[in-house]
Amino acid sequence: MAQSILFVCLGNICRSPSAEGVTRALAARRGLDLRLDSAGTGDWHVGKPPYGPMQAAALVRGYDLSGLRARQVSRADFDRFDLILAMDAQNMADLRRLAPGRDAQLRLFTDFAPETGMTEVPDPYFTRDFTGALDLIELCAAGLLDQAGP
Template identity: 70%
Template structure:
């Protein structure tokens, strides 16, 4: 059975769809079978595609995010996924508050898979405007996550 991972950020239009797309491609290159998805803790962008500048930056590196659509984390996600990986400590705190008792999902911080980066969260390019810098962090964290699997 494939391991299942949900990537979570605030609005599900930049960081978590990028993490999903990067891990999907890196896992395929390594021959790993994973079930992957992404979601946001907030409702602002439900149904929307990833943010256009994020898609452009990702596409320049060979990642196609265009089929993804933003959605919000649901209580069922905590039973459906083995791991729920937050993009920053605020997202992780929100997930801990949302997590139903007895759910099986392990809650983790994405940057914990790349401790050498020395940061406690993936920078949000919606605010920083540094889409390439965010992808650098996402790629490093994705490689670290896959090395652990």
Template identity: 55%
Template sequence: MQSVLFVCLGNICRSPTAEAVMLHLVEQAGLQDRIVVDSAGTGDWHIGEAPDSRARAYGARRGYDLEPLRARQVAASDFERFDHILAMDAANLRELRRQCPVALQGKVQLLMDFAPGESGSEIADPYFGGAEGFERVLDDCETACAGLLDALRTRE
């Protein structure tokens, strides 16, 4: 069993989108019994809330179901619980590394490190923008999550 936690700031746009994309890919690959997926935020503003309505709508257009997801904040136990803790951007990566015990730092990295040719890139926060931002998040998540799934398969 392998486990993945996607992390952004509020857990209402980028990380739940990544979670939904990855859940879809895992289901398509028939690996639900071998890969666990979740998402969280470094901030606590939206705990218990559904993902942003725009993230849900744009995700649904591509066949991703964000409806059942609810925001939560990263917990100290997540660093032990998850094998891969993937930040959407450098600011959240820094915060995760600040919180993460030294012995577990190797679990924390950027999601885009799994996108071919995009290592070190960020998934931009679409919250204050328009439709193009949410479409870009989906594009980036689809590319990076496909790469992540390939990487997880090679570790089995």
């Protein structure tokens, strides 16, 4: 299991900060010590907190995302993190363009919940389905942590 994980989506205000927050909470419950962060492929929201409706949906489930701030993924992230998880195929393609030849550490987050049949985490900023996104993120996070042990 990777000890440092970066979650990546488009703007780093919905999916990737939620994945970071959910995974952090679930890892703490399991006593796992992981270095987690999130970033976006775009720079529109750098320095901003997660999107309000996403924060609200997460808080209902006990995940506080308020301390997180958006940032843009950088080439240095490919050296800092053992595993970089993209939320969808477009994010994966963007990551591959940013650091060609380093695909071994890139995976889709949904790879950790194959039972769902989903190949991406739909963007709730556009779909408005914050609860559905969190349902899938929780399943993916649990699958990811199952590979880490108890």
